[in-house]
Amino acid sequence: MNKYRSHNCNELRKKDIGKKVFLSGWINKKRDHGNLLFIDLRDNYGITQCIIEKENSNFSTLEKIQLETVIKVDGEVVSRSNETINKEINTGEVEVIIKSFSVLGACKELPMPIFSDQEYSEEIRLRYRFLDLRRKKIHENIILRSKVISFIRNEMIKLGFLEYQTPILTSSSPEGARDFLVPSRLNPGKFYALPQAPQQFKQLIMVSGFDRYFQIAPCFRDEDARADRSPGEFYQLDLEMSFVEQEDVFNVVETLLVNTFKNFSKKKLLNKKFPRISYKDSMMRYGTDKPDLRNPLIINDITEIFLRDDVKLDIFKKLVKSGSKVRCIITKNTKEKPRSFFDGVDKWAKDQGASGMAYFTFEMNKEISGRGPVGKFFSKDALNEIMKKTGAKIGDSIFFACSKEKHLENITALARNKIARDLNLVDDNIFALCWIVDYPMYEKDNETKKIKFSHNPFSMPQGDIDNLNFDKPLEILAYQYDIVCNGIELSSGAIRNHIPELMYKLFSIAGYDKNQVDEKFSGMINALNYGAPPHGGIAPGVDRIVMLLANEKNIREVTMFPMNQNAQDLMMNAPSNVSENQLKELNISLKLKK
RNA sequence: GGGGGUGUAGCUCAGUUGGUUAGAGCGAUCGCCUGUCACGCGAUAGGUCGAGGGUUCGAGUCCCUUCACUCCCGCCA
Numbered sequence: 001m002n003k004y005r006s007h008n009c010n011e012l013r014k015k016d017i018g019k020k021v022f023l024s025g026w027i028n029k030k031r032d033h034g035n036l037l038f039i040d041l042r043d044n045y046g047i048t049q050c051i052i053e054k055e056n057s058n059f060s061t062l063e064k065i066q067l068e069t070v071i072k073v074d075g076e077v078v079s080r081s082n083e084t085i086n087k088e089i090n091t092g093e094v095e096v097i098i099k100s101f102s103v104l105g106a107c108k109e110l111p112m113p114i115f116s117d118q119e120y121s122e123e124i125r126l127r128y129r130f131l132d133l134r135r136k137k138i139h140e141n142i143i144l145r146s147k148v149i150s151f152i153r154n155e156m157i158k159l160g161f162l163e164y165q166t167p168i169l170t171s172s173s174p175e176g177a178r179d180f181l182v183p184s185r186l187n188p189g190k191f192y193a194l195p196q197a198p199q200q201f202k203q204l205i206m207v208s209g210f211d212r213y214f215q216i217a218p219c220f221r222d223e224d225a226r227a228d229r230s231p232g233e234f235y236q237l238d239l240e241m242s243f244v245e246q247e248d249v250f251n252v253v254e255t256l257l258v259n260t261f262k263n264f265s266k267k268k269l270l271n272k273k274f275p276r277i278s279y280k281d282s283m284m285r286y287g288t289d290k291p292d293l294r295n296p297l298i299i300n301d302i303t304e305i306f307l308r309d310d311v312k313l314d315i316f317k318k319l320v321k322s323g324s325k326v327r328c329i330i331t332k333n334t335k336e337k338p339r340s341f342f343d344g345v346d347k348w349a350k351d352q353g354a355s356g357m358a359y360f361t362f363e364m365n366k367e368i369s370g371r372g373p374v375g376k377f378f379s380k381d382a383l384n385e386i387m388k389k390t391g392a393k394i395g396d397s398i399f400f401a402c403s404k405e406k407h408l409e410n411i412t413a414l415a416r417n418k419i420a421r422d423l424n425l426v427d428d429n430i431f432a433l434c435w436i437v438d439y440p441m442y443e444k445d446n447e448t449k450k451i452k453f454s455h456n457p458f459s460m461p462q463g464d465i466d467n468l469n470f471d472k473p474l475e476i477l478a479y480q481y482d483i484v485c486n487g488i489e490l491s492s493g494a495i496r497n498h499i500p501e502l503m504y505k506l507f508s509i510a511g512y513d514k515n516q517v518d519e520k521f522s523g524m525i526n527a528l529n530y531g532a533p534p535h536g537g538i539a540p541g542v543d544r545i546v547m548l549l550a551n552e553k554n555i556r557e558v559t560m561f562p563m564n565q566n567a568q569d570l571m572m573n574a575p576s577n578v579s580e581n582q583l584k585e586l587n588i589s590l591k592l593k594k
Numbered sequence: 595g596g597g598g599g600u601g602u603a604g605c606u607c608a609g610u611u612g613g614u615u616a617g618a619g620c621g622a623u624c625g626c627c628u629g630u631c632a633c634g635c636g637a638u639a640g641g642u643c644g645a646g647g648g649u650u651c652g653a654g655u656c657c658c659u660u661c662a663c664u665c666c667c668g669c670c671a
Contacts, residue, residue, distance in 0.1 A: 033634085034627035049631070067621090084629055092631090109622060111604060115632085116620080118606055123663055176671040196671085223670040456671055492671085565664065 004072060004104070010046025012091050016077045021096060023048060024072040024104060026134065027065065029115050037063055039098075041073065044139075048091045050075065052098040062101060068114055068131075070105035073098045122556070127570040129561055141558050145546045148264055149216055152237055152542075155256050161214040161239060166201035168194060168218070174512075174520050175457050177221035180232070183586040194220035197539060200524045202240040203458065203496055206535040207527040214239040216542060224565075227554045228488060228544060231567035234555075236491070237545075240537030246479050246495055249536050250274075250435060253483060257490075257540070261431050264549045270294070270432040274483070278438040287327075287413030289439075292487030293432035295420040299327050299412045300390040302400065310379035313358075316402045327412045328400035329419060330392040335361045335371075337397070341422060342372065345399055348418055354401055354411040361397040362387060368394070417487075431485055431548065438462070439480040442473045442509065453510050455480050458503075458524075459494035460536075465502060473509045483540065485548055493538025500528045 004024040012021065028042035035054040039062070040047050050073050052059055065071070075096040086092035111127075112120050114134050125132040133139060153163065172179045172193035179193035195201070197219045205213045217238040225231035237256075241249060258272055270293060282289050285298050305311055306320040316326060334341070342359050349357040360372030368380045378386070392398060399419065401411055420426050441461050443454035451473050459478040461468055468476060479495035497503050503525060507517045517525055546558040556562040563569050583589065 029631075031630045031633050032627085033630065036628040036630080038630055038633085040631070047631095051629085053628075081629085084631085086631055088631080109604065113605065113621065116605085117632095118620085120605070121601090121663065124605080173671090177669080199671090221670060224668085226670090227665070229670070453671055458671090566662095 008045040009041055009043040009048045010090050012048055012077050012094050012096070014079065014093050017079050017094060019077050020074070021077055022072060022074045023050070023096065024070065026114075027067050027069050027071060030063075030065075030067065032063055039073075041071070041096075042134075046091060047089050049086070049089075049095040050098050051095050056098065058098065058101055062098070065103070066107045066109070068107040068110055068134075069103060070107070071101050071103055073101045075099050122564065123570065126556075126562065126564055129571050133560065138557060141546070141550045141552065142560050144264065144550055145542075145558050145560075148260065148546050148549060149542065151260060151263060152256065153216070155259055156214045156237075156239070159212075159252055159255065161212040162210065163215055164205055164210065164213050165215065166195070166198040166205075166217065170195050170201075171523075173200075174516075175453060177223050180220045180222050183588055185585055188587040196221050197236060198238055199456075199458065200521065202238060202537060203498075203524055203535065204527055206240055206242045207498075207530070207532045209242075209533075211242045212240075213537075217539070222567075225563075225567070228547065230543065230555050230559060231563050231565065235542040236539040237542055238537070238539045240535060242533040242535045244495070244534070244536050246437070246481065246536065249493060249495075249538055250276075250481075253491075253493075253538055253540065257433065257483075257545075260545065261433075261549070265431070265551075267429050267431050270430050271434075274433045274435050276435045276437050279436055279440065280438065282436050283409055287409040287411075287416060288487075289436050289482060290484045290487055290489045291434070291436075292417070292426070293434055293484075294426045294428075294430050294486060295416060296425055297329050297331070297416045297420055299329055299416060302326050302328050302386055302389060305378075305382055305386055305389075306402075308379075308382055308385075311377060311382045313374055313377040316358075319402045323404065324402050325405055325408055326400055326402045327408055328386075328390060328398050329412065329416055330390050331397045331399070331419060331423060332393075333395050334397040334423070335363065335395045342397070342399075344422065345415065345419055349401065349411060349415060352411060352414055354403065354407070357399045357401050357411075357415060359397060359399045362392055362394050364394045372397075433483065433485045433490075436482040436484060437480075438477045439482075440474060441476040441478040441480075441506070444474065450511060451509055455492065456494050457507065457510065458496050460497045461502075461506065465499070470505065470509060479536065481538070483538070488544055488548065489541075490544055491538050491540035493536065495534070495536035498528055498532040498534055500525055503528065 006021045007023060009023055009025045023041055025041040025043035028040040028047055031038040037052050037059065039050045039052070041050050052062055073096065075098045077094050078097055080093060080095055110131065112124055112131060114131060133142065156163070169182060169192040172181065172191065173196070177196050179196065182192040182194065184190045184192060198215065198217050202213055215238045217236050218233055219236050220233050222232070239252070241252070254272070254274055258269060261269055275293070277291070279289055282291055284301065287299055303320055303325045306313065306317050306326055311317065320326060346356045346359065358374045360370035360375035362383060363369050363371045368383050369375060370378050370383055386392065386398065390398070399415060401408060401415070403411065440454050441459065442451045444450070445452050455478070459480045462477040462479055481494065482492050483490045497506065504514050504517055543555050543558060547555055550558050552558055561569065561571065568574065
């Protein structure tokens with residue numbers, strides 16, 4: 001038998017009464033009654049109450065010992081009287097009378113309490129992450145993460161996929177995020193890059209004939225953090241399949257995600273077959289390509305209304321003439337809402353940098369009218385037209401804003417969330433997943449006015465690929481798709497372009513000549529010339545899936561050892577200075593900006 | 595790179611209009627307590643009010659600069 005424990009701290013039950021046992025764990029909590037001391041002993045599995053009386057020669061030592069000290073106790077399991085049973089813990093019907101004990105790991109005064117539901121600053125939590133991780137909530141989150149990953153591995157294998165590793169040291173690529181670079185000692189002046197994703201490798205795996213690949217893949221991107229975006233590194237369920245069309249990828253992902261969400265959360269799935277929403281529709285109806293479908297509000301375009309002569313809202317009419325658009329959100333049956341609700345939205349919009357949100361409520365007295373500050377500018381015919389266009393009914397209200405399209409999309413998307421929150425329209429017990437499809441292949445860079453890839457440059461364009469109209473590149477759509485859950489982007493994927501000539505052509509439109517493509521994507525472009533199968537895939541973000549399942553708003557709550565917002569590991573003290581010698585070996589000299 | 599929030603005891607926070615010696619809870623230390631499970635009771639220690647500068651008779655409080663953490667925008671094919 002192991003010398004540290006006969007049982008773990010979640011094992012003892014009534015049937016064990018009378019047994020001599022020994023347990024090891026952390027002192028979670030002490031309750032000192034002077035002649036009687038209760039100790040809650042905690043390990044990964046649970047808590048067992050241990051008890052010692054004054055008569056025992058160990059009493060005074062144990063009484064003085066710090067919380068979170070690791071001890072081993074020898075003792076006997078006894079039953080608890082009915083009044084003293086603790087239903088909160090699994091071992092609550094019994095307790096262990098301590099005969100002797102020993103300290104296995106001493107503990108200094110704690111910088112933060114472990115046994116507490118209190119919130120602590122991120123700084124202290126990250127600096128003492130090993131203490132933070134002992135706390136119940138995050139301890140359980142990390143275990144959940146492990147179980148989710150195992151489950152996903154199993155499901156993928158059941159679906160006929162095999163897991164393959166790809167290199168961590170690879171080459172820098174010009175498209176996409178900023179790379180983390182690693183200097184090469186053996187190749188002076190040259191650098192590896194950490195992969196932003198195993199994109200080219202997984203396509204090469206397909207060209208190598210492996211048919212169905214997956215990997216829980218670490219990805220590295222040197223970009224700024226957000227609450228749902230770790231700086232530096234994160235994990236994707238990377239997958240790729242040969243001889244597939246878009247729907248084949250969708251079927252695999254739907255099966256996998258439905259099973260995963262069902263298995264790890266009590267929340268309901270809004271749809272088992274996720275709705276397909278085109279990028280264009282999504283931008284129109286939700287103002288974003290990551291819509292939260294739990295929110296029933298829809299955005300409508302009512303620009304045309306402002307061309308009518310019987311609409312007198314001159315500020316908007318003038319803006320519309322110079323190319324602005326007007327979009328609105330209808331709220332159902334809100335005629336009784338207080339003025340503060342409407343003004344609150346307007347004020348909020350102004351805080352967001354918009355010119356505000358106009359509003360009125362559709363009313364019927366003798367005839368239809370708009371009640372609210374700007375209602376009087378609309379004739380009854382114009383109001384009828386709006387109702388027809390938006391599906392609004394008498395008693396509903398309308399919020400609308402006028403701006404250039406891009407800004408308008410932003411502000412209405414935010415307003416959609418804000419209004420839904422105010423009206424409590426979002427059911428938090430639902431997962432609403434959807435596909436966003438038909439992304440444009442290219443977009444115009446706002447600053448440089450140049451055409452660039454809007455997403456993945458390796459995506460297959462839609463339509464007759466022998467007769468694509470390259471004169472209008474912005475109209476070319478791609479077999480490119482995202483999956484979105486509750487307004488959070490879970491992943492991006494695409495059917496890939498496996499035809500080298502087409503690849504050169506598509507890159508040339510984004511400003512890369514053949515030589516550049518050959519140089520930057522040499523591994524892949526070369527391989528495509530030797531019999532490449534049609535293939536496609538996707539890469540759901542593992543951290544975000546776990547975040548949703550754990551019901552957390554911050555990705556650090558499901559990451560064991562995260563970095564802070566400035567991409568520093570406060571516990572390990574990374575990044576850090578390196579010695580002159582190390583730099584010399586790498587032929588690197590530092591020239592720091594002042 | 596830009597904008598917002600926060601920064602007071604080991605931890606979580608309060609601190610009025612600028613006014614005497616900066617408070618509470620938890621934790622720590624000491625004492626009391628035999629059925630608690632957030633045990634209870636009493637006492638003690640613990641502060642460069644993030645840092646620097648300024649205004650003022652007087653600054654935790656007002657102003658400027660700066661640092662740290664965090665949220666957001668940019669960025670993240």
